[in-house]
Amino acid sequence: METGSGRDTEVAGAEPVWTGLPPGLLRMRRMLLVVWLGLIAVGLGVLLGLLCGPVWAAFALLPVALIVWGWVLIGRNWRSWxxxxxxxxxxxxxxxxxxxxxxxxxxxxxxxxxxxxxxxxxxxxxxxxxxxxxxxxxxxxxxxxxxxxxxxxxxxxxxxxxxxxxx
Structure with missing residues (x-):
């Protein structure tokens, strides 16, 4: 069946024609993840390094690990829409x-x-x-x-x- 917009829709009894979201949404969400958690990692690293010593500054790697984990989860979520x-x-x-x-x-x-x-x-x-x-x-x-x-x-x-x- 043809719609007025020129896009195909499903024929009676057939599966619907699914449209995914554009990759710009994925780029935007991943960029926000990196910016926010990157700022937290830098701030935490500097703060812990100055107040507690360089060994404690290693805890700033936790937000970096969250960036990696979030990167994957955001991709899975984007593909599901x-x-x-x-x-x-x-x-x-x-x-x-x-x-x-x-x-x-x-x-x-x-x-x-x-x-x-x-x-x-x-x-x-x-x-x-x-x-x-x-x-x-x-x-x-x-x-x-x-x-x-x-x-x-x-x-x-x-x-x-x-x-x-x-x-």
Whole structure:
């Protein structure tokens, strides 16, 4: 089935076509990890070195170990995020240990927002926030390219208006 945006969606009974998040989100999250934990490591190393001696400054390697561990976990988390546009709803899937799949019917959408904070704008990213009639089903798709976020907002708004017209 062909949509108005030129993207393929699933054929009746077939698996949905999943779209992953762009690598810019992965770069942004890893950069934030390195900056914050790197600053903590340097500060801790200098502080312990001056106050307790150089042997104690070795404890500054703990934040460095957290950088390595966090690097891997951020990559796994980034790969777990995906979304699919179906004929009647939007699927959002995420999670590594605990998989979570959210189904948002187009007719239940009340508001679709595109947001982009200063760090996201620096990396050329935007997030799509979906608000529905039930607060528990509000959903977010983070780290999209701004053009894709706007396209998705416009498509979801159009489909939401078409589906809710009969209520």
């Amino acid at each position: 995906r979304y699919a546009e179906r004929a009647d709803d939007l699927l959002i899937s995420r999670g590594v240990l605990w998989r979570e799949e959210t189904v948002v019917p187009y007719g239940r959408m009340q508001l679709v927002e595109v947001t982009s904070g200063p760090v996201e704008r620096h990396f050329g990213l935007a997030s799509v926030q979906l608000h529905t009639a039930a607060a528990a089903t509000d959903a977010t798709i983070p780290g999209l390219d701004p053009a894709e976020a706007e396209r998705l907002r416009d498509r979801l708004t159009e489909l939401g208006e078409a589906r809710s017209a009969g209520l």
